[in-house]
Amino acid sequence: MRSAGAVSPSRRRDPSRRHRLPRLHEASPAVVVCVLAAAALAAVVLFMTLDLRGNLGYVLPRRAVKVGAMLLVAAAVGLSTLMFQTVTANRILTPSIMGFDALYLLVQTSLAFTLGASAVATAPPVAKFCVEVGLMVLFSMLLYRWLFTGGTGSLHLMLLVGIVLGTLFRGASSLLQRLMDPSEYIILQDLFFASFNQVEPVLLGVSALVVCAAGVFAWRLRHVLDVLALGRETAVNLGVDHRRTVTWVLVACSVLVAVSTALVGPVTFFGLLVVHLGYQLCRGYSHRWLLPIVALLGALTLIGGQLVLERVFGFDTALSVIIEFAGGLLFLFLLLKGSLK
Numbered sequence: 001m002r003s004a005g006a007v008s009p010s011r012r013r014d015p016s017r018r019h020r021l022p023r024l025h026e027a028s029p030a031v032v033v034c035v036l037a038a039a040a041l042a043a044v045v046l047f048m049t050l051d052l053r054g055n056l057g058y059v060l061p062r063r064a065v066k067v068g069a070m071l072l073v074a075a076a077v078g079l080s081t082l083m084f085q086t087v088t089a090n091r092i093l094t095p096s097i098m099g100f101d102a103l104y105l106l107v108q109t110s111l112a113f114t115l116g117a118s119a120v121a122t123a124p125p126v127a128k129f130c131v132e133v134g135l136m137v138l139f140s141m142l143l144y145r146w147l148f149t150g151g152t153g154s155l156h157l158m159l160l161v162g163i164v165l166g167t168l169f170r171g172a173s174s175l176l177q178r179l180m181d182p183s184e185y186i187i188l189q190d191l192f193f194a195s196f197n198q199v200e201p202v203l204l205g206v207s208a209l210v211v212c213a214a215g216v217f218a219w220r221l222r223h224v225l226d227v228l229a230l231g232r233e234t235a236v237n238l239g240v241d242h243r244r245t246v247t248w249v250l251v252a253c254s255v256l257v258a259v260s261t262a263l264v265g266p267v268t269f270f271g272l273l274v275v276h277l278g279y280q281l282c283r284g285y286s287h288r289w290l291l292p293i294v295a296l297l298g299a300l301t302l303i304g305g306q307l308v309l310e311r312v313f314g315f316d317t318a319l320s321v322i323i324e325f326a327g328g329l330l331f332l333f334l335l336l337k338g339s340l341k
Contacts, residue, residue: 074298
């Protein structure tokens with residue numbers, strides 16, 4: 001017979017777990033959003049104030065422009081990748097699979113080949129930005145119109161055509177680069193990687209308006225995105241105009257990717273990285289929480305990474321190189337994980 005003060009083994013608490021704090025991925029989505037928002041705000045404050053010396057009237061505006069660019073890119077790439085994966089029902093795809101990055105490189109290479117790399121580097125930033133965004137959005141609109149009004153309506157065919165066109169654009173860029181003068185190619189090479197150190201302040205306002213408008217569109221469509229994530233047949237049975245809705249979502253993704261790429265350069269695997277982490281932190285698939293979590297994760301990754309890279313390690317390399325390396329490894333991991341199932 002057990003004494004009155006004895007404790008049942010099933011009710012005993014493990015001493016190692018007695019004072020264990022709850023992990024972030026075990027918390028509710030609201031707590032995750034609050035924690036990420038506080039961490040992102042702290043990263044912004046540290047980036048703006050850490051190691052601050054010299055002429056503040058010169059240093060602070062430059063840091064503010066860099067922070068603004070990172071926030072816009074984080075929101076644009078994160079939201080576009082999340083919506084793209086939702087409508088394609090595939091966790092390893094990004095909008096870059098449609099050939100946007102390859103088209104951006106082809107535009108830069110063609111302009112440098114015809115006008116000269118120096119002319120491209122010194123071109124008016126607003127005109128250059130508008131041309132690049134216009135060409136990328138026009139390319140996506142023609143692709144969507146051909147597929148969705150040409151009688152096929154196949155999303156998988158659109159992805160396949162995007163992959164083929166991206167390969168074609170890369171091949172054409174490579175050919176022009178081989179025919180280019182080596183000194184011109186060296187100048188052009190800086191445009192092939194995303195950089196937050198060469199962002200024109202005049203472009204931030206235009207980019208902010210576009211990204212905010214697309215963000216509002218995504219937020220108003222959050223419940224429809226939840227239905228689209230269930231599959232085409234289920235969405236149609238629940239009354240969603242699948243073709244029309246998917247077309248508008250893809251257009252929004254195209255605009256976001258075009259603005260981000262024209263602003264800082266191509267970032268291929270960054271969206272895959274932050275969206276995968278967002279799914280791990282969000283207990284569920286509600287876009288009500290996924291949208292802010294992904295945007296905040298992107299901001300924290302870019303600003304925190306740039307802060308550590310510049311102020312702690314003193315490296316002068318581009319953060320995009322490290323992020324693309326980590327995102328590429330994640331892509332291979334997800335690809336191999338899916339093939340082994």
